[in-house]
Amino acid sequence: MQMPEPDAGVIARKAEIVAGLRRLLPADAVIDNPAETRVYECDGLTAYRCPPLAAVLPRTTEEVAAVLRFCQGAGVPVVPRGSGTSLAGGAMPTADALILGLARMNAVLETDYENRFIRVQTGRTNLSVTGAVEADGFFYAPDPSSQLACAIAGNIGMNSGGAHCLKYGVTTNNLLGVTLVTMAGEVVTIGGPWSDAGGLDLLGVICGSEGQLGVVTEAWLRILPKPEGARPVLMGFGSSEDAGACVAAIIKSGILPVAIEFMDRPCIRATEDFCKAGYPDCEALLIVEVEGSPAEIDEQLVRIKDIAAAHEPVAIREAADEDEAKRIWLGRKSAFGAMGQMGDYMCLDGTIPVSELPRVLNRIGEMSRETGLMVANVFHAGDGNMHPLILFDANRPGDLERVEELGADILKLCVEVGGCLTGEHGVGIEKRDLMPVQFGPADLEAQMRVKDVFDPRWLMNPAKVFPLEASAGRRAG
Amino acid sequence: MRPADEMELAEAVRGAAAPFVIRGGGTRGIGRPAPGEVLETGGLSGVELYEPGALTLVARAGTPLAEVQAVLAGERQRLSFEPPDLRGLLGRTGEATLGGVAASNASGPRRVQSGAARDSLIGVRFVDGTGAVVKNGGRVMKNVTGYDLVKLMAGSHGTLGVLTEVAFRVQAIPEAEATLVGEGLGAEAALAALRRALGSPFDVSGAAFAGGRALVRVEGMAGSVAYRAGQLRALLGGWAIAEGAASAALWQAVRDVTALAGRPGALWRLSVVPTEALRVPRALEATGIAHEAAWDWGGGLLWLLVPEGGAEVVRAAVKGIGHATLVRGDLPGVPVFPPEPQEVAALTAGLRAKFDPKALFNRGLMG
Numbered sequence: 001m002q003m004p005e006p007d008a009g010v011i012a013r014k015a016e017i018v019a020g021l022r023r024l025l026p027a028d029a030v031i032d033n034p035a036e037t038r039v040y041e042c043d044g045l046t047a048y049r050c051p052p053l054a055a056v057l058p059r060t061t062e063e064v065a066a067v068l069r070f071c072q073g074a075g076v077p078v079v080p081r082g083s084g085t086s087l088a089g090g091a092m093p094t095a096d097a098l099i100l101g102l103a104r105m106n107a108v109l110e111t112d113y114e115n116r117f118i119r120v121q122t123g124r125t126n127l128s129v130t131g132a133v134e135a136d137g138f139f140y141a142p143d144p145s146s147q148l149a150c151a152i153a154g155n156i157g158m159n160s161g162g163a164h165c166l167k168y169g170v171t172t173n174n175l176l177g178v179t180l181v182t183m184a185g186e187v188v189t190i191g192g193p194w195s196d197a198g199g200l201d202l203l204g205v206i207c208g209s210e211g212q213l214g215v216v217t218e219a220w221l222r223i224l225p226k227p228e229g230a231r232p233v234l235m236g237f238g239s240s241e242d243a244g245a246c247v248a249a250i251i252k253s254g255i256l257p258v259a260i261e262f263m264d265r266p267c268i269r270a271t272e273d274f275c276k277a278g279y280p281d282c283e284a285l286l287i288v289e290v291e292g293s294p295a296e297i298d299e300q301l302v303r304i305k306d307i308a309a310a311h312e313p314v315a316i317r318e319a320a321d322e323d324e325a326k327r328i329w330l331g332r333k334s335a336f337g338a339m340g341q342m343g344d345y346m347c348l349d350g351t352i353p354v355s356e357l358p359r360v361l362n363r364i365g366e367m368s369r370e371t372g373l374m375v376a377n378v379f380h381a382g383d384g385n386m387h388p389l390i391l392f393d394a395n396r397p398g399d400l401e402r403v404e405e406l407g408a409d410i411l412k413l414c415v416e417v418g419g420c421l422t423g424e425h426g427v428g429i430e431k432r433d434l435m436p437v438q439f440g441p442a443d444l445e446a447q448m449r450v451k452d453v454f455d456p457r458w459l460m461n462p463a464k465v466f467p468l469e470a471s472a473g474r475r476a477g
Numbered sequence: 478m479r480p481a482d483e484m485e486l487a488e489a490v491r492g493a494a495a496p497f498v499i500r501g502g503g504t505r506g507i508g509r510p511a512p513g514e515v516l517e518t519g520g521l522s523g524v525e526l527y528e529p530g531a532l533t534l535v536a537r538a539g540t541p542l543a544e545v546q547a548v549l550a551g552e553r554q555r556l557s558f559e560p561p562d563l564r565g566l567l568g569r570t571g572e573a574t575l576g577g578v579a580a581s582n583a584s585g586p587r588r589v590q591s592g593a594a595r596d597s598l599i600g601v602r603f604v605d606g607t608g609a610v611v612k613n614g615g616r617v618m619k620n621v622t623g624y625d626l627v628k629l630m631a632g633s634h635g636t637l638g639v640l641t642e643v644a645f646r647v648q649a650i651p652e653a654e655a656t657l658v659g660e661g662l663g664a665e666a667a668l669a670a671l672r673r674a675l676g677s678p679f680d681v682s683g684a685a686f687a688g689g690r691a692l693v694r695v696e697g698m699a700g701s702v703a704y705r706a707g708q709l710r711a712l713l714g715g716w717a718i719a720e721g722a723a724s725a726a727l728w729q730a731v732r733d734v735t736a737l738a739g740r741p742g743a744l745w746r747l748s749v750v751p752t753e754a755l756r757v758p759r760a761l762e763a764t765g766i767a768h769e770a771a772w773d774w775g776g777g778l779l780w781l782l783v784p785e786g787g788a789e790v791v792r793a794a795v796k797g798i799g800h801a802t803l804v805r806g807d808l809p810g811v812p813v814f815p816p817e818p819q820e821v822a823a824l825t826a827g828l829r830a831k832f833d834p835k836a837l838f839n840r841g842l843m844g
Contacts, residue, residue, distance in 0.1 A: 112752075114672050114676070114751065115751050115752055116676065158621060159621045159625065161619055161621075169596060172596075172628065173592050187820075188818075188820045188824070189821075190821065193750050194748045194749055194799040194800070195593070195748050195774060195778065196582065196593055196632070196748050198748070198800035198814060198817070199814055199815065199817055199825055200629060200633055200636075200637075200828060200843070201595060201631060201632050201633070202629075203628075204625055204628020204629055204631070205625055205626065205628060205629045208621050209625075225675075225676050225677055225678045226678060227678050227680070228678050248530040248531070249530070251530060251531070251532060252529050252532075252552075253649070254553065254649030254650070254651065255698075256649075292680075293704060295700065295701075296700065296701040296704060296705075299700045299701060300698065351617040351618075351619045353528060353531045353616060354531045355530045380619070383617070383619045384619065385619040418616055418617070419615070419620075420615050420620045420622045422620075422621050423617070423619035423620060425621070426621050427621075427622060427623060431622070435622070435623065438615075438622055439612075439622075440612075442609040442611050443613065443623075444623070445609070446605065446611040446613070446626060447613075447624040447626065449831040449832065450828065452827075453824060453828050453831060465623065465624075
């Protein structure tokens, strides 16, 4: 993974830069001891590491603004960081960069059930947003798998999704407004607890901009009343293609489950060994979850089972109670941990049109056989967001390169059939160099122009998202 | 000018020095007339891809909305965000286009449940002010590859570029709908009831109030609709129930704001915090300015008809609780779009300068 050469001038001025930061922040908010900055050398993409110049942990929007103003003046690149759970390297620093961590900004600022919103500082974790409102019967819908740890700031940066976004949408559909601090240290309020932008929809382009347009310190989020109940059904199939065809049939029928999750045989086997969820022995399975009152749930599940019947299911299991529902979800929720037990893996995140599921699964199987690398599939099938897991041994020389090549080929296939490189993890550094597969020069230029407006000197998270050669002229400026 | 395809449009823009007025169907455009030659998108027409099983439709921007809706209805599907037909309200004729819907982020009553047009829009192609053809998004729902320019184009009213193709996520038409009707309610009580309904777990897909009548809608499978309508009726205190076609007719009127159509005066569209839905009307009342109001989105959307004056009052009263757009009526010196704080206006102006450096598109429309 190529990263730009760090600015030797900045590194040489480290002592002076740290002294400047200490004048702006309380003593415990600036970290420059290499033993302590080490923790920031990578995020969830652990294959690539680089300790930062220093790190700051501000507590207020004003402190964030002061830091950014100072860094812009001193020409120091800044890498914003939520909880560091990014799987794309979105928060990976360079040796000349300051990590700006939001972990200490985790307060709930306002809760309003009548208007159905909550305003939080963005260092707050995703799950604790729901935690703040669930006793009153509300929840925050986007639910990335890392929700116990990941911060709202990172969710906004990457426009995170989750298992339930089939019905409720992703972060951008549940974000009402933000307080954004630009690299120049300007505090800007975009949107608020009402619907729609009055002018250009800046909020829409800020969400998912991977920490390159500004640091979002506060956010208004939409909260929803919790449904009366939810229940999953598990269905096993004789082939991945049958399961894929069943997904398309459910979607077309007009039933809108909150989640349709898919697992193939390698994944089922691994999770069985890992957590004994009691999954059937089959080629592929679907977990379909629906919401409502008990009678509404029954009505939907009857329809879903009718649809599934045309695709020759080999097993159907319904949850009779909360405990059985948990067991149905147990394997799916443990899937990544289970694969981790088997060895190292690389997790992909492409999206394809749901109609292409059978064909793409078939082709991934062929690629797996051709390369001799095992690929397990577990994904949000309802919206075509795939997470193929390629298993390998990181200690075997050359394996990582082979895996990266296969990963790139699978993502190219996703684009070829009408999909995209990343459905919810983001581009970061991981998919940066694949961007030309999906976008032409004019498409990338149009995106980079947006950054030119928000961060003319390209100091905020500059080496991410865009291929280095595409952004070279801008980053040097 | 009426380019026959995207390439012809791009070439025309590349060689242009004089500005254009972008026109889809001319049914919902707002703001003062911009200078320049009319650039019609009608030549860029036709559904290019429709996959009912993937809930996706891609069409050229000039495709008539009616054509798209007919194609969708053939598979019992629809655009979930219920784009309004504002011809009656704005006194227009012509045929709305899908690109116009996207460019104005035109969303109807179901916005409270399934989001605005911008939430269903998943891909765009457009020609920017330099004549470059740009694509963004795609035809899948879950897509975070690069910056989301799709949202930026939604509601940009043609000021950043001319849309040539749009992709939408679509929705199945549910088998049943029912509407609870509360008659003779005061505004305060009615709006509180709408908020109660939206705060319930019964998945409300419409909540509106006008002329003393409050409406709450549920949609879905027959059994589920009957159950939720019953639960809401208990919650709201014995409102009447309209079903099927009768229910649909009520919502078409809400969607198209027929209550305020065909009458003279300035027409404002306000987006506000729902609990503040009465603040602007009360401010007008306090200054003795005649007006009429209709609410949608549980009070979050407010249409105001003001026969004379009142602009300063509307803009002052909405400060801090939302924003107001002047959708009809020319009030000298009154900006059509909500004035933006200086730092936001600077970002907006910066984006315009980058995407349309020669200010060719709808010059001055949005500032």
